[in-house]
Amino acid sequence: xxxxxxxxxxxxxxxxxxxxxxxxxxxxxxxxxxxxxxxxxxxxxxxxxxxxxxxxxxxxxxxxxxxxxxxxxxxxxxxxxxxxxxxxxxxxxxxxxxxxxxxxxxxxxxxxxxxxxxxxxxxxxxxxxxxxxxxxxxxxxxxxxxxxxxxxxxxxxxxxxxxxxxxxxxxxxxxxxxxxxxxxxxxxxxxxxxxxxxxxxxxxxxxxxxxxxxxxxxxxxxxxxxxxxxxxxxxxxxxxxxxxxxxxxxxxxxxxxxxxxxxxxxxxxxxxxxxxxxxxxxxxxxxxxxxxxxxxxxxxxxxxxxxxxxxxxxxxxxxxxxxxxxxxxxx
Amino acid sequence: xxxxxxxxxxxxxxxxxxxxxxxxxxxxxxxxxxxxxxxxxxxxxxxxxxxxxxxxxxxxxxxxxxxxxxxxxxxxxxxxxxxxxxxxxxxxxxxxxxxxxxxxxxxxxxxxxxxxxxxxxxxxxxxxxxxxxxxxxxxxxxxxxxxxxxxxxxxxxxxxxxxxxxxxxxxxxxxxxxxxxxxxxxxxxxxxxxxxxxxxxxxxxxxxxxxxxxxxxxxxxxxxxxxxxxxxxxxxxxxxxxxxxxxxxxxxxxxxxxxxxxxxxxxxxxxxxxxxxxxxxxxxxxxxxxxxxxxxxxxxxxxxxxxxxxxxxxxxxxxxxxxxxxxxxxx
Numbered sequence: 001x002x003x004x005x006x007x008x009x010x011x012x013x014x015x016x017x018x019x020x021x022x023x024x025x026x027x028x029x030x031x032x033x034x035x036x037x038x039x040x041x042x043x044x045x046x047x048x049x050x051x052x053x054x055x056x057x058x059x060x061x062x063x064x065x066x067x068x069x070x071x072x073x074x075x076x077x078x079x080x081x082x083x084x085x086x087x088x089x090x091x092x093x094x095x096x097x098x099x100x101x102x103x104x105x106x107x108x109x110x111x112x113x114x115x116x117x118x119x120x121x122x123x124x125x126x127x128x129x130x131x132x133x134x135x136x137x138x139x140x141x142x143x144x145x146x147x148x149x150x151x152x153x154x155x156x157x158x159x160x161x162x163x164x165x166x167x168x169x170x171x172x173x174x175x176x177x178x179x180x181x182x183x184x185x186x187x188x189x190x191x192x193x194x195x196x197x198x199x200x201x202x203x204x205x206x207x208x209x210x211x212x213x214x215x216x217x218x219x220x221x222x223x224x225x226x227x228x229x230x231x232x233x234x235x236x237x238x239x240x241x242x243x244x245x246x247x248x249x250x251x252x253x254x255x256x257x258x259x260x261x262x263x264x265x266x267x268x269x270x271x272x273x274x275x276x277x278x279x280x281x282x283x284x285x286x287x288x289x290x291x292x293x294x295x296x297x298x299x300x301x302x303x304x305x306x307x308x309x310x311x312x313x314x315x316x317x318x319x320x321x322x323x324x325x326x327x328x329x330x331x
Numbered sequence: 332x333x334x335x336x337x338x339x340x341x342x343x344x345x346x347x348x349x350x351x352x353x354x355x356x357x358x359x360x361x362x363x364x365x366x367x368x369x370x371x372x373x374x375x376x377x378x379x380x381x382x383x384x385x386x387x388x389x390x391x392x393x394x395x396x397x398x399x400x401x402x403x404x405x406x407x408x409x410x411x412x413x414x415x416x417x418x419x420x421x422x423x424x425x426x427x428x429x430x431x432x433x434x435x436x437x438x439x440x441x442x443x444x445x446x447x448x449x450x451x452x453x454x455x456x457x458x459x460x461x462x463x464x465x466x467x468x469x470x471x472x473x474x475x476x477x478x479x480x481x482x483x484x485x486x487x488x489x490x491x492x493x494x495x496x497x498x499x500x501x502x503x504x505x506x507x508x509x510x511x512x513x514x515x516x517x518x519x520x521x522x523x524x525x526x527x528x529x530x531x532x533x534x535x536x537x538x539x540x541x542x543x544x545x546x547x548x549x550x551x552x553x554x555x556x557x558x559x560x561x562x563x564x565x566x567x568x569x570x571x572x573x574x575x576x577x578x579x580x581x582x583x584x585x586x587x588x589x590x591x592x593x594x595x596x597x598x599x600x601x602x603x604x605x606x607x608x609x610x611x612x613x614x615x616x617x618x619x620x621x622x623x624x625x626x627x628x629x630x631x632x633x634x635x636x637x638x639x640x641x642x643x644x645x646x647x648x649x650x651x652x653x654x655x656x657x658x659x660x661x662x
Contacts (some may be wrong), residue, residue: 059596242595248592255587256589257588260576260585261579265389266603267608269603271598271601277598
């Protein structure tokens, strides 16, 4: 009889995540109760926020308990349904975590149409990362035509959508990414106007050269020295959508930001946000993102790890920027 | 014949301001042209923003040129008028700078009524500092009844009004100030609910104890380590009105802020602002502030330096927190 493979949190990292913080376990497949649905997950999404859930530091969400299945977005097929809206074979997305099989209430699952959009894209540009890009860019930054939008981690699942949406809305899109290959992709394949390789060793000089008109909207995913350097290029009355600070997630001693005064001098509005606070924006966001992906105007790239056992290494690599585009695990 | 005494900028400070950066000069009294008014200044306001104007670093305003009269808010009497709205003896406020006599267009002066409000208060709680407090608190922070409002430099010209307005709007007001005398004043005379003395040596512990319900609104005037420590106490969905960072103004190497991640985790809105950007808010602000001062519900305190020659030392002292309440110079 088939078993349910799971990855549970074995211990809490202090500083960098290691394999030993995870444990692969085999359990029985759960049975759905009334109103619930059993799903065979086919895709697991790996995202930076998961690093926060491994820690018990105060945050916006409860940490994963030791011994509990790691949290995560998933896409798969219904195996058994005790909810009237679902039947076996339906393709659904949910948050069933790092495991092959999961049970959820019907209300916690969304049926998705894979006719024009591949199932995995519902974990990327037409899912949480895409909506994150939409909320930060459209709702918080609200760029006007001709504005300069800068996004860090520009080749990533969120950043790649930010720049493409910015272009679709008439703005100039400038990315910051690590390495010439990612920068080439961002400009040549995604259509950004420019990309700064922060690994090239001339960050401040390169930012100055690539941003002759300053920054009107900064979509910040990285934090640390890159964010601090970008603050020096902000325009008066510009906006910062603070979405992530991945550079700090594994740091025991966070980077000391020296240019916060720019927020005062330039009268900047900075807004920290979490996409799950803004559920009312998901329908308009998903509509625009779905159309963009279905028509090919929003492109995306995936890095796929093969099998659940490969998830920890893929997650650790992602935290160091080793993935290229959306990091997924094929289950 | 009477001469016009002025203080001009002699050289630009790097780091701390010294007497040698100023020069006292004696010139002829200017003559007003058509549409202009000659004013004998009686009060000069000293404010932290002036440190920025002494520097030629990129900022929101042009720096004072070397040899030019230092900028500053003033209150005084009309001596000669070539503008139909003003006549000799009228009391007016304007921005005539560090000098005894100044000429301004009529549109750049406001006639003020000293029946119920002393002239000097138009440079304090019923002037730019008061409106600054109002804009940051009422427009940016928008505290609800029961919210905890924290203000740094709480005994100062801006901070003292922030806390009193917060109380008038039903919030809990907590100040941060330097030394037991200022903290006693903030609580016992201004009616704040609590005050933390940042010089007492237990800043983080004292903040934690004084803020059992966290911070819903932070009105930040100081920056540096105090601001960084306050970030650790912010509540989800709280607001920061970033008004000043006086701790950094004379620093060659600014403090490195380590807790910016709180803005992300707590989904904080932080807005840098300059009161002169929000001219549409001056009338409602001045109405509430004028009524508050005239009825005694808004209290204030002044530190008065005697004579223009004393202005540089008073200004240097203010940058180090040696003043108590609004720093003025009697001319």
